[in-house]
Amino acid sequence: MKIVVLTGAGISAESGLGTFRDVDGLWTKYDLNDVATPEGFARDPALVHDFYNARRRNCQESGPNAAHHALARLEKSKAHVLTIVTQNVDDLHERAGSQAVIHMHGQLMRALCAACGARWDAPAVMHPADPCPTCAVPATRPDVVWFGEIPYAMDEISALVAASDLFVAIGTSAEVYPAAGLVEMAQGETLELNLKPSARANSFGARRFGPATEVVPEWVGEMLN
Known part of the structure; x- marks a missing residue:
């Protein structure tokens, strides 16, 4: 069976990584227009780097939870062909052992040159004056997709979802497009966890509801049996 799993912030919340909607989370301390848009980066790159440096540190101090590990087990089992499409910029899927992961919103642990488009592993702390290792221009930014930008690999993702036998959405609010519209592309079975x-x-x-660390391992157990 070909399975495409879409994951959102809810799968990482139990690892200590906050969502947009957390009452006291990191996002509530900043205006999204200032730290998650190209215009905000142009106005104050130092503020944007400070924000993502904090997110990077938070991610590094966190670890994958039972839901991440369960999906990695499903992939390794070879019982099905599994692709994870994640809206998350953290690397918890990879740290749990998953390999077939597509980051549609980019990766917190990667850097991007706004001048030449080069990409590389981000240092723990980034600064506006950091030169690009390829072109030397000080135009480095986090390799994440901001509001107003086009998510990565959408053609590949759309084709995978359309060809899947089962499309599963885990921990996503389904309020951010184009991810929210992927379920409409699915031709096979669909499941929300x-x-x-x-x-x-x-x-x-x-549909099944409950904490990701409970419902995801339960579903994976059924798929492996």
Whole structure:
């Protein structure tokens, strides 16, 4: 069976990585227009780097949880062909052992040159004056997709979802497009695993609700049996 799993912030929340909607989370301390848009970066690159340096540190201090590990087990089992499409910029899927991971919103642990497009592993702390290792221009930024930018690999993702036998969305609010519309591209079975119903819950053929660290391992166990 060909399975495409879409993961959102909810799968990493139990690892200590906050979502946009956490009452006291990191995002609430900043205006998204200042730290998550190209315009904000142009106005104050130091502020943006400070924000992502804090997110990078938070990610490095966290670890994959039972949901991440369960998906890695499913991939390694070879019982099915599994691709993870994640909206998350953290690297918890990879640290759990997953290899077939597509980061549609980029990766926190990678850097991007806004001048020449080069990409490389980001240092723990980035600064506006950091030169690009390829072109030497001080135009480095986190390799993440900001509001107003086009997510990565959408053609590949759309084709994978359309060809899948099962599309599963885990821990996503289904309020951010184009990820929220992927369920409409699925031709096979669809399943939502979430803490509570998402904005598109009724578009899924089946739904299960509860903490990701409980419902994901339970579902993976059924798939492996």
